[in-house]
Amino acid sequence: xxxxxxxxxxxxxxxxxxxxxxxxxxxxxxxxxxxxxxxxxxxxxxxxxxxxxxxxxxxxxxxxxxxxxxxxxxxxxxxxxxxxxxxxxxxxxxxxxxxxxxxxxxxxxxxxxxxxxxxxxxxxxxxxxxxxxxxxxxxxxxxxxxxxxxxxxxxxxxxxxxxxxxxxxxxxxxxxxxxxxxxxxxxxxxxxxxxxxxxxxxxxxxxxxxxxxxxxxxxxxxxxxxxxxxxxxxxxxxxxxxxxxxxxxxxxxxxxxxxxxxxxxxxxxxxxxxxxxxxxxxxxxxxxxxxxxxxxxxxxxxxxxxxxxxxxxxxxxxxxxxxxxxxxxxxxxxxxxxxxxxxxxxxxxxxxxxxxxxxxxxxxxxxxxxxxxxxxxxxxxxxxxxx
Numbered sequence: 001x002x003x004x005x006x007x008x009x010x011x012x013x014x015x016x017x018x019x020x021x022x023x024x025x026x027x028x029x030x031x032x033x034x035x036x037x038x039x040x041x042x043x044x045x046x047x048x049x050x051x052x053x054x055x056x057x058x059x060x061x062x063x064x065x066x067x068x069x070x071x072x073x074x075x076x077x078x079x080x081x082x083x084x085x086x087x088x089x090x091x092x093x094x095x096x097x098x099x100x101x102x103x104x105x106x107x108x109x110x111x112x113x114x115x116x117x118x119x120x121x122x123x124x125x126x127x128x129x130x131x132x133x134x135x136x137x138x139x140x141x142x143x144x145x146x147x148x149x150x151x152x153x154x155x156x157x158x159x160x161x162x163x164x165x166x167x168x169x170x171x172x173x174x175x176x177x178x179x180x181x182x183x184x185x186x187x188x189x190x191x192x193x194x195x196x197x198x199x200x201x202x203x204x205x206x207x208x209x210x211x212x213x214x215x216x217x218x219x220x221x222x223x224x225x226x227x228x229x230x231x232x233x234x235x236x237x238x239x240x241x242x243x244x245x246x247x248x249x250x251x252x253x254x255x256x257x258x259x260x261x262x263x264x265x266x267x268x269x270x271x272x273x274x275x276x277x278x279x280x281x282x283x284x285x286x287x288x289x290x291x292x293x294x295x296x297x298x299x300x301x302x303x304x305x306x307x308x309x310x311x312x313x314x315x316x317x318x319x320x321x322x323x324x325x326x327x328x329x330x331x332x333x334x335x336x337x338x339x340x341x342x343x344x345x346x347x348x349x350x351x352x353x354x355x356x357x358x359x360x361x362x363x364x365x366x367x368x369x370x371x372x373x374x375x376x377x378x379x380x381x382x383x384x385x386x387x
Contacts, residue, residue, distance in 0.1 A: 069134075069201060072218045079148075079205035079213075084161045088201040090217040092130060092187065129223040131183050131240050133233050135365065136203055138176040139212040145173045147207050152180045154190065155198035166194055171206070174236060174364040181238035184222035185308055224289075224356075224372045234298070234358045235365040241308045242356040244372045246346050248283045283346045286379040287354040290371045293336040297323035298368070299361040303342045309357035316342050323361045330363065343379035 005014065069075045069090045079085035136150045149171035157166030168180050182199075190196075205211050220232045224244045234240040291301060301319040302309035309315040317340050323329040329336065342354035360366045 066200070069215055069217045072216070075215045075217075077203060077213055077215065079203060079211055081205055081208045081210060083205055085203045085205070085213075087161075088203075088215060089155065090132075090134065090199050090201060092132065092197045092199075092219060129184055129221060129243075130187060130219045131181070131222055131232065132187060132199075132217070132219045133179060133181045133235060133238075133240075133365070134199075134201060134215065134217045135235070136178045136201075137214050137216070138173060138178075139214060140176070143173075143176055144207070146171060147205070147209075147211055148173065148178060148213060149204045149206050150178045150180055151202040151204070152182075153200040153202070154194040154196045155200055156196040157194050158200045161202055161204075167202075170237070174362065177365060179235035179238075179365050181235050181240060183239055183308075184241045184243070224370065226372055226374050229369050229371040231367075231369040232358075233365055233367055234360045236360045236362045238360070239308070239310070240358045242289070242358075242370055243308075244287050244289075244345075244354045244356075244374070246283055246287070246351045246354075246374065248346065248351050283351070284374045284376045285346050286341060286343050286375055286377075287345050288339055288341040288373040288375065288379075289354075289356045290373065291338045291340070291356075291358070292369050293331045293338070294367045294369075295331055296363045296366040297321065297330045297361040298338075298358055298366055299323065300357075300359040301338055301340055302357045302359075303340050304355045304357070305342055305345065305352045306355075308355045315357075321361075323363065331366075339380075341379050 003016065003018075005016075067075060067077075067086060067088045069088045071090075075088060077085045077088070134150070134152055136148060138144070138148055140147065149169065151161075151164055151167040151169045153167045159165070168182065170178050170180050172178070201215060201217070203213060203215070218233070221230055222242050224230055224242050230242065232240060232242070289303065291298075298321055300311075300321065302315045303317045304315050307314075309318075319338060319340055321329040340356070342352075345352045345354045354372075356370065358366075358368070
């Protein structure tokens with residue numbers, strides 16, 4: 001048996017005593033403290049009266065008796081030769097559930113107006129705009145890129161380690177770190193069979209030897225706001241996305257033109273204007289992303305309007321950095337800064353979402369931060385500035 005004690009905001013002094021109890025002493029019952037955790041399953045129940053769904057969103061428990069990896073906190077583990085380590089799981093934060101609303105079984109529930117699974121998922125993820133990176137570091141004092149393999153399953157698709165169906169798998173380490181990344185698009189727009197707020201992490205020893213490792217899972221916002229710098233990480237083989245959605249400000253002297261309420265309310269703000277609108281706005285026209293790279297190297301930085309960028313010719317702007325042949329793009333001892341823009345995100349009538357995509361070079365995971373400038377005037381494609 002194991003017992004764990006985790007500290008809160010302050011240090012605490014405690015002692016602990018373990019003893020056996022028989023049925024005579026306990027009256028035949030094993031009584032646990034209120035709020036003791038048991039593995040369960042996510043579900044939802046349909047109200048027979050109005051057809052709405054009461055969502056059961058247990059953030060920790062689609063797989064019982066599995067270690068929970070907390071955001072940005074190392075979790076240590078080990079595996080036997082040619083075998084899987086004990087599983088772990090990581091839960092995305094659900095920002096739409098009222099933490100105070102819990103049933104007697106400890107599940108968090110939220111009554112919604114959804115009438116089917118698709119509507120329920122849309123409502124649950126309405127405010128979920130996050131990227132996720134899971135890193136597994138081999139703690140051996142030698143470098144063996146293929147000593148471990150890592151699989152990350154959506155909990156809804158997990159059916160034991162005997163099958164990798166639905167899993168994202170990586171079996172090659174860089175600097176003893178194997179990383180699996182899932183971007184905002186992967187998480188929010190997952191296929192119906194893979195929709196979940198929970199992910200199962202499996203680590204396997206691929207050599208006839210034991211191995212010790214540590215797991216670090218973290219998530220960071222995809223949505224950007226003027227005046228805020230968002231930190232993030234992108235690892236080889238993955239796109240990470242950020243986006244900026246302009247808030248359109250309608251000039252006071254032109255707000256009366258929207259008598260049908262199309263500008264979004266009495267405050268004169270909304271996310272976008274219809275293409276038929278003719279009123280003026282003081283909303284800036286262009287967006288520039290400022291990316292600062294603190295470690296390793298980015299292979300490609302791209303932008304696009306309304307859709308996330310990819311390896312294709314339809315991107316708004318591309319910066320091909322190719323650090324393998326251009327060492328000035330490796331942040332070895334200084335910070336690298338890149339500016340890249342999306343022009344005309346607001347053209348006077350219609351607003352567009354501006355996307356930023358980052359793809360890492362094969363040097364390892366890149367630590368960066370990004371901010372956004374919303375401006376008028378000249379709009380240039382992109383550039384590089386070293387510090």
